[in-house]
Amino acid sequence: MRQGTRSQKATFDSFFSDQAMGTNLFWMPDPTTDGWPMLTADGAPVLTAEGAPVLLSAQWLCLFGDAMPTETILGVRFQISFSVSVMP
Template identity: 55%
Template sequence: MTIAVWPSELPRPERNTWNARPQDARQKRQSDAGPPSWRLKFSNAAKMVSLSLLLTRDQNAVFDNFYQYETKKGSLLFWMPDPTTDGWALLTDDGSPLLISGGAQDGLPILLSAQWLCSFGDELPNETVQGIHFRRTFGVVVIP
């Protein structure tokens, strides 16, 4: 079985709606007296991410096709570029980008690359209209 790949035509998620939190891997133990205590329920917790995309009409159609057909209405896993890492420049200690030296790409910044294995989460894609754009808000579960 082939795992679907996030469409490259889609923009990065909006920064102002970004929300990431770990899945709670704890189990509460209540004693007869005193405060509750916790223990690990499982060791590999997923990351739950809520995000939104501001899309053109064409990009909205690409998103719909990806969700409906490639992930079978959100039931299949997919690879997604990590929006916090993928495509960002590798920086030195003082914050300036490291550059490629030599060759056809001389002087270009070295870019980081990272992908997530994801599924759509409990928050299924919601669509609102913002002027001539479409805002898609949804959640993903990043598999550890």
């Protein structure tokens, strides 16, 4: 799990509040696809004319899970855990 700064915690708190305390739908990057390189049939990355890899983009429409997010304070860092439901 990733730990965040006080500023990152404030960003999450604001987002969660803006989502009506977790009751509104929101978009999030699909962690299984978004940002990964596009590959050819033989597994080589597809490159632009400049030689940069072409990255895939995908999003999930989500809703926060049944349980409220939990917060753990680790020194001056924060760890927030929560679940999401991916809409069909």
